[in-house]
Structures are given as structure tokens and as C-alpha cells.
Amino acid sequence: MSDPVIQIRGLSVAYGNQLAVRDVSVDIPARQITAIIGPSGCGKTTLLRSMSRLIELVEGVRVWGQVLFHGQNIYDPRVDVTEIRKRIGLLAQRPFTLPMSIYENVAYGPHLHGLRKRKALDAIVEKELRAAGLWDEVKDRLHAPASALSVGQQQRLCLARGLAVEPEVLLCDEVTSALDPISGQRIEARLLELKTDYTIVLVTHVLRQARRLADYVIFMYMGELIEHGPANQVFHDPQEAKTRAYLKGEFY
């Protein structure tokens, strides 16, 4: 197993008095796809959003424990949260394009972080739209509103937008569940390509998707981490009774 990029240590997250993630410790391997699986409400999304402190946007949330990113605890008050979120990107379930043109959507992040040179921005926009597999469809209408794209195209635009700030880690939250099958396949193909350069953490409740994509698997149940390991091992030789039951489809 390659060196972990993110190490989670004793992480618990509560909404008000409701504990959503309970004392989770796990390592996320670099340049692989890690799938977090488990039934609805098991804390998958909470765990995912804890990894870039996006969870803090939720009112009344409390976090205990540590998330180490290259050895540094991102919950340390001295850490610049915007820097963390720049290096650990998010692709959300439903694509939300920003209220601007296709071009500006991709350029938004780099521009935000100080890049003003038109040529450099042009280059980034083309590079990331190509990486997201959208360039050929939009190269003639870069300045059209992003909201005019189809949902599948919007999700790829969101991918390009996320890649444009050059993150190391990409957090993917059920990124195909709002898409039609063809668009979903396209996103999956992109993720498989991207894992050579990025560390990808994927939340999914589609087991087949996890089987198709994952190199490493984390199984959560009722806010607790039940089992984690290389995909082959978890899928073919699960150690825990709950994992076996879930993989057999005894509960969702």
C-alpha cells in the first residue's frame, strides 16, 4: 500500500446531540480510488466532508479527533482552511455550476487564488475541460452560461472547475447518482483516468460502482467504521459479519 495522504485519527462528528460519525480511524492511500460504502445515513457523506472541513458549514456541527493531511492536522486552528479546501477538492452529488459562463466557471478557482493573466487562464480552462472530457462539446461556446449545459455536462464542468485549482485529493460524493447512465459512465471513466495523478475518495451507495472503481474500501454502518482494506479483500473475503450481510444485499 502506498503512503497515506490523509490519516483520520479518532474522528467523531455530531450534529447537535446526534453523533453521525463515531471514533473513526483510517488511512486514505495516495493515487488510488477509495470507496466509502454503507447504507443510507451511515455517516459516509459526513466522513467525506470532514476531510476538507466542509462539514463546518453545517450549523451546530461539532468535530473531535484529527484529520492529518500530509501529517498536519487540518483542524488545527492555525491552519488556513481555504488552503486545505484548495488542495482537497469536492465533486458534489448534484452539479451546481456557478452563475457565470462555462469559461468563468473553470477560471473561478485560479482567478480566486490570484491568477490574473488571460493566457494562463485560457490554458487552464482548455486543459481542465479536456481532462474532464468536455472540451470538444463546449469549445465553441465557452462564454455561454454554464446553466445552459445538460446535467451530465454540468457535472463534468464541475469536475473541470475542481481540477483547475490543482488539488491533490478529490472528494466525490455520489457523483453519478443525479446523472443518466451514459453521463455516469463518462464520469466513472474520468475518475479511473484521474487516479494516476489524484487521490480520490468516493462515497457511493451503488455497490457495483464501488466494485468497478475502488482500489480500497471503507465500510461504514451507523456512524462506525466496520471494516476497511484493499477492494479485493473486502469484496471477496470480508472479515465482519455486517460487511458480509451488506454485500449480500441483506440491508441497504
Added chain:
Amino acid sequence: MGKHLEERFFLALMIASLAIVTGSLVFILTTVVVKGLPALNLAMVTQVPKGGYYLGKEGGILNAITGSLALAGGATLLSLALSLPVVLYLQLFARDSRFVYLVRLSLDVLWGIPSIVYGAFGFTLLLFLGLRASLLGGIMALAFLELPILVRAMEEVMIMVPFELKEASYALGATRLETALRVVVRQTLPGLLTALLLAFGRGIGDAASVLFTAGYTDRLPTSLLRPVASLPLAVFFQLGTPVPEVRERAYASALILTVIILVISLGTRLLARRFTRHVVR
């Protein structure tokens, strides 16, 4: 049979109230147009009154038109400058929901305060600052009058911004201020324009709050520190005279005021439609 009758009865009631609502609008507009239109001529909108606005038979209401535009325009800008930070704070920074609730409650109370109270308050403020009735004083009183409208209307629009849209911006490493200015304001631009219009309309139509604070004059507005005329007060002062020519100026003022509000309302709608190009739904 009974049900059928009941339905017809309430349908008739609904039609009656619809007729009252639209009927009164038509009635008011007709009165304003019928009385105002004959009074309207080139001199009316290009000249200031001659021989005093209260008695002079010659001249027009250019003093009131320009004065009102300056007052309401200035007040809306000042009010916007005060309220945008409040709105962004309430929407993006405020953590304590009880504090937010109190702020909203105070604004709603302010909204309900009669405008003569704003006028009296503005007058006291002017005395305190050592100023007299002037364009600046009127702008300040009207800005206070418009503030709660502007804040609450803009806030209503911003509440509608989906959480995921803000999250998308934060996830790219944007700060709250960057997210507010680059994403939230852009997303809500049509609504913000409508809020501005609402506030401007309230400001330009208000007589009581400018009565003490802006005063009245025959001259055009040239200085922030001198009194200005306004259309609502032009109606108020000139309608009560025995001189028919002066009363005509009052009717013309009422017509012009109505037309200004109509034009701005339609114009903002057109503008807002252009700005919806990028809005994410």
C-alpha cells in the same frame, strides 16, 4: 345544490374583490391622468416656478422633478451602502440565530414605523449635526426609511440561494466574502435590482420624511447643503392653494411621479431579465 350555490357565492365574492382592487387602480390612474395631462406642457417639465411655488402662476415643476430624483437616488445609494454589508453578514457570517432573529425583528418594526417619525427623527439628527433642511438631510431621512425595505427584500432573495452553490465556491478555497461577492451577489442580481426598485419607489413617493429634512424651494438642487423640492411635497403644497394655475402644477407633479415610478418599474424588469442569463436554478 347547496355546494353549487356556495361555490358560486364565493366565486362572486372573489370577482368582487378583484374588481375593487383593479377598479381602484384604474380609478386612481384615470384621476391622475385626467387631471394631470391637461396641465402638462413643455414649460411644466423644463422650468422652475416663477413668483413663488405657492402663488406664482407661471413656470413648472422642474425643481421638484430633479429634487425628487436626487433625493431618492441619493437615499437609495446610501441605503444600499448601509444594507449590503448587513445582508451579507446576516446571510454568511452570523452564527447566532437568536441575534439574527433580533436584527430581523428590529428591521420589521422599523418597516412599520410611519414615515413622519423618520422625518421627525431626521430633523432631530440634523439639529444635532448642526445642519438645516437640505438635500443631504432629506437623503439621510429617506435612507433610514428605505433601509429596512432594502435589507429585508435583499435577504429574502439571498435566502433562496441553494446551500450547495455556496458550498461549491467554498470547496474551491473561496472565503466567505469572496463567495458572497462573486457568487451570491451574482446569483441574486435580478432580485437585488428589484429590491432596489422597491426601495427607490418608497423613497421617491414619500412626503412626510422629507417635509422637515429636505424643506422646499423654487430652485434646482445644486448643493447637498441647500433645501430641495420634491414631487410629493409639490402635490401637497400646491394642491391647497386657491390659484388654479398652481393647482395644475400639483396635478402635473402627481402625474410625473406616477410616470417615473412606472418607468423605473418596467425598466428594472427589463434589466433584471438581462441579468438572469447566468442564474443557476
